[in-house]
Amino acid sequence: MSESDDVRDLVARLADALRPRRAMLATAESCTGGLVAAACTSLAGSSDWFEGGVVSYSNAAKSELLGVAPALIDRHGAVSAEVARAMAEGLLALVPATFAVAVTGIAGPGGGSIAKPVGTVWIATAARSGASEATLLQASGDRAAIRHRSLVRALEQVLARIEVTPPAEPSAPAPARP
Secondary structure, eight states, X not given: OOHHHHHHHHHHHHHHHHGGGTOOEEEEESTTTTHHHHHHHTSTTGGGTEEEEXXXXXXXXXXXXXXXXXXXXXXXXXXXXXXXXXXXXXXXXXXXXXXXXXXXXXXXXXXXXXXXXTTEEEEEEEETTEEEEEEEXXXXXXXXXXHHHHHHHHHHHHHHHHHTSOOOOOOOOOOOOO
């Protein structure tokens, strides 16, 4: 399976998981720069299940667009579980999506440190029906490889989150009038 085939397969599975739940997805992205949103919208009919996305690359954008507290960024760094969760939660506060996925990381080639080397990526999911969750990805390779791996992991993570959410109940027929 090629790199683009794996993404197409994941997006198709995502659509198949969201549609019966009558659910919408939104994305908040930093190091992926809109790759997750682009992958979602590459599938025809994605307006049935994709609400939209925000690319919040700078710390100021994370705060201004997604409501991430500057103090949270100062305390934990933009590349942290706390900020990833705040990005996803902030997005759900802005748009009428059911689920959100957020990605923040260091794609390189520069910007890394001993504590957070290049390839450190946090991915968070949030759902209106539950708490947000974040996981750490330590990716290797060049910038393109790190961004691609982050895209794939974000799709996998939000798909797993959606699949544990029960599908929507079918609409009950209107009661008959006497």
